[in-house]
Amino acid sequence: MKIGKCENNKSLALLLDPEKADLNALPLSADCLPDFIFVGGSTGGDTTAFVRALREKLSIVNSQLSIILFPGNAAQFTPEADGILYLSLLSGNNPEYLVGQHIKSARAIHDSHIEVIPTAYILIDGGVETSTMRVTNTRPLNPNNAEGVQTIIDTAIAAELMGKKAIYLEAGSGAKTPVSPDIIRAVREQTSVTLIVGGGIRTPDAMQAAYSAGADIVVIGNHFESHPEELRDFCQITQSSPNTPIPPSSSDERFMRLALCEAEKALEADEIPIGCVIVSQGQIIGRGHNLTETLTDVTAHAEIQAITAAAQTLGGKYLPDATLYVTVEPCPMCAGAVGWAQISRIVYGAPDPKRGYTTYAPRAFHPKAQVTSGVLAEECKTLIQRFFAGKR
Numbered sequence: 001m002k003i004g005k006c007e008n009n010k011s012l013a014l015l016l017d018p019e020k021a022d023l024n025a026l027p028l029s030a031d032c033l034p035d036f037i038f039v040g041g042s043t044g045g046d047t048t049a050f051v052r053a054l055r056e057k058l059s060i061v062n063s064q065l066s067i068i069l070f071p072g073n074a075a076q077f078t079p080e081a082d083g084i085l086y087l088s089l090l091s092g093n094n095p096e097y098l099v100g101q102h103i104k105s106a107r108a109i110h111d112s113h114i115e116v117i118p119t120a121y122i123l124i125d126g127g128v129e130t131s132t133m134r135v136t137n138t139r140p141l142n143p144n145n146a147e148g149v150q151t152i153i154d155t156a157i158a159a160e161l162m163g164k165k166a167i168y169l170e171a172g173s174g175a176k177t178p179v180s181p182d183i184i185r186a187v188r189e190q191t192s193v194t195l196i197v198g199g200g201i202r203t204p205d206a207m208q209a210a211y212s213a214g215a216d217i218v219v220i221g222n223h224f225e226s227h228p229e230e231l232r233d234f235c236q237i238t239q240s241s242p243n244t245p246i247p248p249s250s251s252d253e254r255f256m257r258l259a260l261c262e263a264e265k266a267l268e269a270d271e272i273p274i275g276c277v278i279v280s281q282g283q284i285i286g287r288g289h290n291l292t293e294t295l296t297d298v299t300a301h302a303e304i305q306a307i308t309a310a311a312q313t314l315g316g317k318y319l320p321d322a323t324l325y326v327t328v329e330p331c332p333m334c335a336g337a338v339g340w341a342q343i344s345r346i347v348y349g350a351p352d353p354k355r356g357y358t359t360y361a362p363r364a365f366h367p368k369a370q371v372t373s374g375v376l377a378e379e380c381k382t383l384i385q386r387f388f389a390g391k392r
Helices: 047-060 095-112 131-136 146-161 181-190 204-213 222-226 228-238 250-268 302-314 332-340 377-391
Strands: 011-016 036-039 066-069 083-089 115-123 166-170 194-198 217-220 275-280 283-289 322-328 345-350 370-373
Touching: 011 194, 011 228, 036 047, 047 066, 083 095, 083 166, 115 146, 146 166, 146 181, 166 181, 181 194, 181 204, 204 217, 204 228, 217 222, 222 228, 250 275, 250 283, 250 302, 250 322, 250 345, 250 377, 275 302, 283 302, 302 322, 302 332, 322 377, 345 377
Parallel strands: 011 036, 011 217, 036 066, 066 083, 083 115, 115 166, 166 194, 194 217, 322 345, 345 370
Antiparallel strands: 275 283, 275 322
């Protein structure tokens, strides 16, 4: 998920509760896919088994969607997901949901290396008592008077000042009224982090209204439990927009340093120092560095070497659950190979304005692929500069 205002990319997140969702009823297909799938609920459910079943369903339609946990408590964490909304209920005063559940899950989340998105969770009165209210023993903020509106805005501002990377305005499952465009707009004007809005959105027009007011991601769950056939209508609105990328994390830097180690191997062999590693479920499944001179092969780029190694490791040509780390922006040839391999996330270090894919083939990756750039960019750039300085 992107840090900052998302003016051009508007995303739809399908929220699935493991206790309620019927995966067989969802019309997921190549032309009917949301941008994210959030998994979680207020009470429970076997999250691990559900995520595995969901991945199997997605594999049938050849999808690389990110599965993001939307946990109601620490027990709902599973390392099987791609990331987690690390929700802190700032609109309430129950310490258990401000930080208590976080402490209970911290060790497992830390050791899993999945993406963590620190998120301020702000409950707004949607006209019904929700399960979240009952479970957390908190009351929502009132959007119907000036004092309540100001509290919502101030809570969102406080969330950004505290370092949250996303703000989730939640009217609640089954809300009679969604978060109003006026409130979304006011929060958007006062904050710059990713803005997520959910609860009570039942029509494409309501979703469009949230986008127009400034929402980056709209979350819909309860409506599709009753009307799964309507998912296609909502997906068509965001289908032409690329997915919002996940921000850099400490694990990104760790794996990029391993890609730099591969680049150093290329430098020692008098090759242009570009290195690549491919990671799946926290494990490296492929490594490679530039070997064009060694092999007398113009296609022997780092990414190609790593993709070949990863495919051999997994015993298949597609890598939909993998993240590729490369020290320099991929060229059009490598970007095409990454796209054909269906790699779901690409992280690169230094840009390549002369030969990079963004100049010549900006749509080479899979349409749902997520891109993060600039990770350890200066170190990656310095290594390239050292090589060419030695050639002068």
